[in-house]
Amino acid sequence: MPPDLCFPPTVIQSVGPCSSAKPFPISNTGICNLDITDISIAGGDFSLYSLPSFPIILQPGHVVGEGDLKVVFNPTTLARSIQATISVTYVSDPITGATTSITRTLQGEGVRTGARVLVTAGGVPLAKVEKIQIQRITGNRNKKLVDTVESALKLTLQTVGPFAPCAQFQYQREYGTVSNPIMLLPGSYLITATGIVNGRRKSLSVGFNADTCTFNPTITINLP
Numbered sequence: 001m002p003p004d005l006c007f008p009p010t011v012i013q014s015v016g017p018c019s020s021a022k023p024f025p026i027s028n029t030g031i032c033n034l035d036i037t038d039i040s041i042a043g044g045d046f047s048l049y050s051l052p053s054f055p056i057i058l059q060p061g062h063v064v065g066e067g068d069l070k071v072v073f074n075p076t077t078l079a080r081s082i083q084a085t086i087s088v089t090y091v092s093d094p095i096t097g098a099t100t101s102i103t104r105t106l107q108g109e110g111v112r113t114g115a116r117v118l119v120t121a122g123g124v125p126l127a128k129v130e131k132i133q134i135q136r137i138t139g140n141r142n143k144k145l146v147d148t149v150e151s152a153l154k155l156t157l158q159t160v161g162p163f164a165p166c167a168q169f170q171y172q173r174e175y176g177t178v179s180n181p182i183m184l185l186p187g188s189y190l191i192t193a194t195g196i197v198n199g200r201r202k203s204l205s206v207g208f209n210a211d212t213c214t215f216n217p218t219i220t221i222n223l224p
Contacts, residue, residue, distance in 0.1 A: 001026055001088060004165035007073040007108030009215045011176075015112055015183065018213035020073045021049060026088055028058040035091040036064065037099055043084025046106050047072045075110030078178055081163040083107045107166050112183040114176020115208065115216040116169070119193040121223045125170050129155040129195045132173045137188040137207075146190060150175075150182060169217070176215060186211045193221040 002024055011018035028034040036056040041048060050068040058064060075082055084106045092100035119129045131153050135146040152173055161168035172193075174180050192205040202223040208216055 001102055001104060004105040005071060005086075005107070006166035007106070009109040009111045009116075009177075009217050010073050010075050011113055011213045011215055012075045012078060012110045014076070016212040018074075020108065021070045022073075023067065024048075024069050024071045024086065025067055026058075026064040026069065028060050028062055031060055033060070034058040035094070036088060037091065038089040038101075039064070039069075039086070040089075041071070041084055041086050041106070043106070045073060045075045045077075045082050045108070045110070046084045046086075047074065048086075071106060073106070073108045075108060077110050078112065078181060079110045080160065080178055081107060081166075082110055083163075105165055107163055109163075109166075109177075111215045112176035112181060113186070113210055113212060113214055114174065114182070114184050115189075115191075115210070115219050116171045116175075116177070117173045117191060117193070117219045117221065118171050119195055119221045119223065121195070121197045121202075123222065125157050126172070126195050126197075126223070127157050129172045129193060130201070131155075131192075131194040133192045134175065134184075135190045135192075136185065137190060149184070149189075184210050186214075191219065191221065193223065195223055197223050 007020045010020040049070040050065045085103050087101050087103045089101040119126050133151040134149045155172040159170050176183050188209050190207050194203040
């Protein structure tokens, strides 16, 4: 069985039919047939895709569902950590029929359409950022080229987690999360960060695109 699974931040179902999927290959590495009696998930917002009917008789060297079995994350709530467990039960003693279960942890983050921004200098996260401004590019001749969505001032570095099996992460500003539930509309965006680097005020802009099911967790602005 694979180890515990960490899913990327995934947009919640109230925003759109969004999901994240990861393969969950269960293989028979022994020399005899393996009788799997159950594969189940305990906890919400996770499901199984391409699960064969039971019992599953797995020949040596074979993989359940020919490798097509996946765990799907369909979050319904805005939350930092949504967890569940997946259990695989198999016959461990063919004489008595006794079974054994192996359990793995599933973890993911429920978000809205948005992004996570980390401002660095020389690759090192800044403890404080003067300003982060996000603008949506309209492309409409009858309006401004860009519309300001938000301008946030005096932002400090935030460290979140870890939520096992997912690692910790850092940011100065988020959009569409529990820390800032402002949801971004589908479109193209420009993010500008301003901070003090070696006693001088520096600014830099980066662009990204978003659709309904997009959450970009790794927007890094490295000030010169």
